[in-house]
Amino acid sequence: MEKKKVVVGMSGGVDSSVAAYLLKEQGYEVIGVTMQIWQDEEEFVQEENGGCCGLSAVEDARRVAASLDIPYYVMNFKAEFKKNVMDYFVAEYLKGHTPNPCIACNRYVKWESLLKRSMEIGADYIATGHYAKITELSNGRYALQKSVTAAKDQTYALYNLTQYQLSHTLMPVGDYSKDQIRAIAEKIGLRTANKPDSQEICFIPDNDYAGFIDREAKGQVPPPGNFVLADGTVIGKHKGITHYTIGQRKGLGIALGKPVFVTAIRPDTNEVVIGSNEDVFGTTVYAKNLNFMSIPDLDGEMEVIGKIRYSHKGSPCTIRKVEEDKVVCQFHEPVRAITPGQAVVFYDGDIVVGGGTII
Template identity: 80%
Template structure:
């Protein structure tokens, strides 16, 4: 029987490197692929930032591929990344939302574009080093299952993958802990065994989101405006809504004698609403741009656990349809900082039922 061919997205990090090794050990014909998606800066800058998609990543991935004796390619996905990630990221911020660009990148670049390109070179599957597992359920649908690595699970950022993408994806790392993955890398002599994990948003290494948006949109960003209370009382001046997100406390540049937080961004009046910590909590949200995974669609009410940001532990809630491509979610207890633009992901135990974008 001919061995199945799999294209592994190699970032130069320990997880994707071990993923390639594991699949080769399992008998797959492995091809290494690194996606060039945004890199323009010098190799030295990228090396300092430790990013997952930069120029130094290519050299690390190339060395790993050579050591594993697998073919290796670098594919240019800059156009796809600009359209589906950077343009989306800046547009959402200008709308007063706080987007998650990694989710968009996963769905449209690391899967849609890579899968298409990999199929064109004869691959049967693509694979990544994500901490997640793929299961085919009794109803025939493919769904993500939480990783065996507690605290490393990445299913939240992958909820938007389609059935076709899941059916053609392998995630060998999901069955192991991070310590086990690093131990494997050391055992087989990979130089990247101790390489730090990438952090934050890869295309904004200095984490100055507002500055990035201003450069990207050539200065067409919202001007300074008023900090206000919920009922409209002016408290001071803000630097522009792209500098703020729901729940933010630091960097407000205003002192009222009590702890204050951003509770709302009003783009139509260019106002940033401030309030107490209690005012940051809520019990309801609406979501759109839905993708259901373990079920074909939502009927009636469903009890799930919902995560409203990557590092949120999840909270019990009831969800139901609220029109075409819209869901209503009511939490059993108040949750902190429900943020428009972020993903809400629904779990049935450790299986991803689906998710959407918070309105």
């Protein structure tokens, strides 16, 4: 029987390195690929861009592939990354939203573009080092299932994958904890065994989002404006709406004698609304750009656990459709900092029901 061929997206990190090893052990014909997504920066900037973008990632991945004795290629996805991730990130911030670029990258670059190109070279599957599992349900649909390790679970950032993408994807790391993955890497002598996880957004290694947006959105950056209370009372000046996100407390540069937080951003009037901690909590979330996984569509009401950001543990809520591409999610208890631009992802136990973008 001919071996099934799988293209593993290798970032040079320990997770994707071990994913390639595990699949080879399982009998697949494995090809390693690093996606070149950094733009035409100076070499030293590329070198510094850790995570899954830097030149060092290519070097690490190439050496891992050599030690696993699998073919290795670098594929250029610069244009796709610029359009679907970087430009999207900037456009969302200019609207007063706080986007999640990893979700856009997963859906449109790692899956759409890499899967298409992998199929063109005769692959049956693509694979990644994400901490998640893919399961085929009794209704015939494919869905993500939480990984065995809650601390590292990455299903939230993958809720947007289509049925076709899920059916052609393998995620071997989802059955292991991070410690187990590092132990496997050490056992087989991988040089990436103790490489630290990347934390920041890969194309903003200095974490200065506002500076990045200023450079990218030349001439379109919103000017300074007013800090206001909910009733419109002006209480100070802000630096520009791209510097703020819902729930933010630090770096506001405003003293009201008590802790205050950003409760809303109003791009139309160029205002940043300030309030107390209680004002940051809410129970109603609207979302659009919906993607359903475990069910073909939402019919009537459904009780789920909703997660409104990657670090949110999730809270019980009721969801129902209010328009063709719009869902309302009613949380049973108030949740903190409902942020337009972030994703809300719905779970039924360990299974991803679906999700959408908070509006």
